[in-house]
Amino acid sequence: MDKVTPIDSPKRSRKRLPARSPSSVPSKREKQHWEKAIQAYELLLAGKSHSEIADILGISHVDDVWRLLTERFKYDAARLTDAERKDILGLELLRLGALQAAVWPSAMMGDPKSVDSVVRIIAARAKITGLEQVDPVVQKNLVLVMGDSEDDFIRSLKAASNDSTGSGD
Secondary structure, three states: OOOOOOOOOOOOHHHOOOOOOOOOOOOHHHHHHHHHHHHHHHHHHOOOOHHHHHHHHOOOOHHHHHHHHHHHHHHHHHOOOHHHHHHHHHHHHHHHHHHHHHHHHHHHOOOHHHHHHHHHHHHHHHHHHOOOOOOHHHHOOOOOOOOOOHHHHHHHHHHHHHHHHOOOO
16 A cells, blocks of 8 residues: 655655746646646546546546645635635535435434444534534633622632631631
8 A cells, every 4th residue: 555645745745836926827737737636626526536536647646636636625715705615615515414314214224334424424514514613612611709709709719728628827
C-alpha cells in the first residue's frame, strides 16, 4: 500500500503549480492542470473513487488526485458568496435527508449496516450544520449566589471551608 503524503509535504510539492496573480495569463501547463482538476471533480460527482479517477485520468498516484481535488475545492471555496454557501449547505442537507429516508426503513427493522449508515448520516448533518460544536453557555458551571451580595456569599463559603477543615482564621 502506498504511503499517504500530506498535501503540504515538500516531497510532493514539485508537482504543484506555482501561485499566480489573477492578471497573469495561465501557461499551457496550468491550463492542462485545471482541466484535469475539473475532470477529476466531475468524475467525483459521478460517484467515482479516487483510485478510479486516477486510472481514468492517467494519474500515477491517488495522492495526486486528492491534491487536484483539494486545489479545486479551495479555488471554489474562495469564490463562493454567502448565499452560494447557504445554497450548497441546503443542497447537502437535502441529499443527506434523501439518503437517510432511503435507509431508514431497514434501519428501523434492525439491519446493522443501515443503522450504521443512519448514524453516519446524522453525524454528517450535525457536523455541517454546526450542531456537534459544544455550546459554551451550556458547558459553563452555573453558580447561584445566595445572600445579599456576592461578597457575602464568598465570605460564607470561606467560613464553611474553614469550619470543615478545622482551621480557623
